Amino acid sequence: MTEVAPPLHAAGDPRRFSFAGAHRDAVYTAIHRRRDVRLFRDEPVDDAILARLLAAGHGAPSVGFMQPWTFMVVRSAETKARVKDLYLRERQAAACFFDEPRRSQYLGLKLEGICEAPVNICVTCDPTRAGNQVLGRNSQPETDVYSTCLAVQNIWLAARAEGLGVGWVSILKLGELRDILAIPPHVVPVAYLCVGWPVDLPPRPMLQDSGWRERLALRSVIRGERFDSQGDLPDEVLSQVEAEVAGWSDDRLI
Amino acid sequence: MTEVAPPLHAAGDPRRFSFAGAHRDAVYTAIHRRRDVRLFRDEPVDDAILARLLAAGHGAPSVGFMQPWTFMVVRSAETKARVKDLYLRERQAAACFFDEPRRSQYLGLKLEGICEAPVNICVTCDPTRAGNQVLGRNSQPETDVYSTCLAVQNIWLAARAEGLGVGWVSILKLGELRDILAIPPHVVPVAYLCVGWPVDLPPRPMLQDSGWRERLALRSVIRGERFDSQGDLPDEVLSQVEAEVAGWSDDRLI
Numbered sequence: 027m028t029e030v031a032p033p034l035h036a037a038g039d040p041r042r043f044s045f046a047g048a049h050r051d052a053v054y055t056a057i058h059r060r061r062d063v064r065l066f067r068d069e070p071v072d073d074a075i076l077a078r079l080l081a082a083g084h085g086a087p088s089v090g091f092m093q094p095w096t097f098m099v100v101r102s103a104e105t106k107a108r109v110k111d112l113y114l115r116e117r118q119a120a121a122c123f124f125d126e127p128r129r130s131q132y133l134g135l136k137l138e139g140i141c142e143a144p145v146n147i148c149v150t151c152d153p154t155r156a157g158n159q160v161l162g163r164n165s166q167p168e169t170d171v172y173s174t175c176l177a178v179q180n181i182w183l184a185a186r187a188e189g190l191g192v193g194w195v196s197i198l199k200l201g202e203l204r205d206i207l208a209i210p211p212h213v214v215p216v217a218y219l220c221v222g223w224p225v226d227l228p229p230r231p232m233l234q235d236s237g238w239r240e241r242l243a244l245r246s247v248i249r250g251e252r253f254d255s256q257g258d259l260p261d262e263v264l265s266q267v268e269a270e271v272a273g274w275s276d277d278r279l280i
Numbered sequence: 281m282t283e284v285a286p287p288l289h290a291a292g293d294p295r296r297f298s299f300a301g302a303h304r305d306a307v308y309t310a311i312h313r314r315r316d317v318r319l320f321r322d323e324p325v326d327d328a329i330l331a332r333l334l335a336a337g338h339g340a341p342s343v344g345f346m347q348p349w350t351f352m353v354v355r356s357a358e359t360k361a362r363v364k365d366l367y368l369r370e371r372q373a374a375a376c377f378f379d380e381p382r383r384s385q386y387l388g389l390k391l392e393g394i395c396e397a398p399v400n401i402c403v404t405c406d407p408t409r410a411g412n413q414v415l416g417r418n419s420q421p422e423t424d425v426y427s428t429c430l431a432v433q434n435i436w437l438a439a440r441a442e443g444l445g446v447g448w449v450s451i452l453k454l455g456e457l458r459d460i461l462a463i464p465p466h467v468v469p470v471a472y473l474c475v476g477w478p479v480d481l482p483p484r485p486m487l488q489d490s491g492w493r494e495r496l497a498l499r500s501v502i503r504g505e506r507f508d509s510q511g512d513l514p515d516e517v518l519s520q521v522e523a524e525v526a527g528w529s530d531d532r533l534i
Contacts, residue, residue, distance in 0.1 A: 034496025035443075040323040040477035044443025045306060052303035053310045053441035054332070057434050069294040073513050077498075077521040078308070079315055080513075084498055085312045085525065087436070091487035093496050100505040106312065120418035131292075132375065132415060150507070156493065161386060162307035162450040169450045171422075172470065175429030176436075182341070183437065187307035189289075196343055196416040196423045207507040216426065223294035233345035242347045244331075244338055251354040252462040253404070258353065259327055267331040268414050271339065280292045 030052035031251065051274075056186040058274035061235060062229065063191025075188050079221070082184035083149065088173035090161035094153065095177045095216075098207060100146035108206045109198065109218070110140045116197045133134040138195045149178050149216040174216045180220065181256055191224030208242035244268050285481050310440040312528040315485060317445025320476035329442050330399060333475070336438035339405065342427035344415035349431045349470075352461060355399035363452065363472070364394045370451045389490065392449045394398045397474035402461055407466040427489075428470045433475065445478030456490065498508040499524050 035042040046051065080097045088094060100106060117137070124132050140146060151174040153167075154192035163169050180195070185192045195218045203215050233239055244264050289296040298304065330334040334351045342348060352359060373390070378386050394400060405428040407421075417423050432448070439446045445473050449472045457469050486494055 037483075040321050041443045043440075043445075043478060043481050045309070045441045049303065049306035049309075050441040052299060052306040053437060054305045054336065055299070057438060059337050060339075060341070062341055067281070067294050074521065077513055077517050078524070079413045080502055081498055081525050082311050083307065084496070086433070086499055087314070087316055087448065087485075088446075091485055091493045091495075093501065095509070096501050096503055096505060097511075098503045098505060101351045102505060105505045109354050116419050122414075123413045123418060135415075137416070140341075159377050161374075161389075161487070161492065164393070164451070165370050165453050166379060166426075166450045172425075172429045172432075175426045176433040177331075178426075179340070179430040179433035180437075181428075181466045183307060183313060186297075187299045187304040189295045191297075194341065196420045197389065197418070199419050208508060210507060213507065224297060227297050231341075231345055233415070238415065241345075247338055247347065248334055249350055249352045249361050251352060251356060253350070253352060253464060254462060257351075258355070259331055263327045263331050267328065267335045270332070271335050273482070275462055 042215070052187070055274055056183045058271050060182055061191065061226065061227050063193045063224045063227070064136045064139045064232070064260050065225035066139045066144070066191060067225055068144070069141070069223050070144050071190065071222060075190070079181050081179040083177035086173065086177035087152065089163050089169035090156060092156035092160050092170060092173070094151045094155040095174045096150045098148040098150065100148060103141070103191045105206065106141050106146060107130060109146065109203065112202050113138055113140060113195060113204070114196050116199055120197060121243045126152070131238065132253060135232070139193050139220045139222070140195060143193070143222035145221040147219045147221055148203070148215055149174060149217040149219065150209060151216050152212070153214070154212055157169055165168070167256070171216060178199070178217045178219070185221060189223070190221060193219060193220040193228065194218070205220045281411050291415045296514065298521060303360065309528055310437045312525050313481065314436055314440045314477070315445065315481050317447045317478045317481070318390045318393045318486070319479035320393045320398070320445060321479060322396070322398070323477050324398050325444065325476060329444070332442070333435050333438050336434040337431035340427065340434045341430035341445070343417050344409035344410060344422040346414050346424060346427070348409040348424045350404045350406060350467070352402040352404065353396070354402060354461070358396070360400060361459065362394050363400065363457065366452050366456050366460070367392055367394060367449060370453055375419060375452060389486070391451060393474045397447070397476035399475045401435070401473045401475055402457070402469055403428060403471040403473065404463060405470050406466070407468065407511045408466055425468055425470060432471045437477060443477070445481065447474040448472070449474060
């Protein structure tokens with residue numbers, strides 16, 4: 027592997043673990059240019075790249091270092107077709123809860139690429155992985171599933187750096203998905219991911235571009251130490267960062 | 281912002297969104313050199329850096345693009361002291377479930393840096409953020425909380441690129457935490473993070489170095505498309521990637 031960044035700061039400098047500018051920006055580019063991808067090309071994904079994605083997932087933080095995740099690699103057309111059928115039923119069921127014109131808009135959206143993506147990954151969580159008593163899980167039992175979500179985001183960002191697209195399909199009934207993949211009752215299917223070479227990686231989320239829902243202002247998701255209080259970050263700083271993020275969403279950056 | 285990577289591949293090449301080598305490695309370095317930090321220096325964190333971390337969180341994927349997260353910035357010594365007191369009680373309570381010598385080992389571990397970290401961030405999820413009907417949440421209601429976890433990992437990796445440390449404190453009773461931070465009943469506190477300049481960023485997790493628990497082999501967390509089946513990734517590929525990851529955990533890389 028190449029050396030990423032020479033030391034920028036002296037040993038005693040608090041910033042001594044910071045990445046050099048371009049390398050820091052690479053991380054932000056992965057974060058801000060990542061998309062939920064539903065259109066895939068049919069070229070295969072190399073084993074070495076797939077292994078790097080799974081190793082990135084395995085490198086996630088976990089409560090009590092329990093590493094509760096299992097990554098199930100789905101490749102067969104038959105299994106993908108069964109999952110796709112499950113998606114189609116659930117999509118239709120979910121449509122019942124939307125009123126027109128939202129319902130037609132929902133049914134017109136491309137929300138998965140299960141069969142087109144060369145690889146699907148079902149990311150599961152085994153709450154028994156480290157026994158009953160897990161350090162840090164006593165008061166928040168759900169932290170094992172949370173840890174598994176952190177692994178999903180590692181995979182997603184690693185995929186972005188590799189130029190791969192990832193799409194998370196949540197329009198699936200979990201009981202039926204367990205049956206298709208023979209997942210034991212005590213294991214939680216957390217995420218079903220489609221992975222492959224993307225047809226495109228547009229600057230904005232498809233649900234934003236299609237008018238489904240707007241990006242919220244950064245200011246609106248920041249608070250102070252009481253939930254009803256404003257945060258103390260100055261507006262000009264937040265505006266500056268929002269402008270930077272818009273820059274990262276520019277085609278010049280890839 | 282600097283340009284991250286010139287195009288490596290022609291427009292028709294499936295790999296055309298991939299980062300150049302050193303930039304890809306920067307993302308992997310953030311992933312594999314990220315640690316759960318509990319020892320912080322007392323230098324403050326610039327507003328601009330903090331804003332970039334929160335913007336990274338806000339850039340996470342979310343089910344139906346609902347963006348359910350709110351980032352509460354906690355800075356006052358008084359509030360941090362109340363959270364620390366909550367931690368100390370819960371730590372003692374959780375210790376009751378470990379037998380010796382595990383109990384003494386648990387009580388001897390430094391598991392938080394609440395008061396030392398200049399900034400704490402409570403990351404919460406508001407399930408009502410996008411109304412009752414959220415695209416993609418019909419069959420998996422927990423995906424709003426999952427989305428919030430993805431935001432946590434974005435913050436964690438952005439912090440790593442900035443040279444900052446993050447520690448997730450899960451040894452807290454959520455009811456009491458709600459009271460301290462005046463979080464409304466319908467909002468879920470997902471993660472309580474300590475953020476600041478790290479005293480150190482060791483190559484391996486503290487719970488690994490202290491002998492609490494081992495890193496699992498990559499092979500052991502990969503399966504095929506049935507949970508009881510082996511994955512088809514060749515052992516030599518997995519070994520190669522594990523060696524690469526060990527390289528990323530080397531001090532040469534930062």
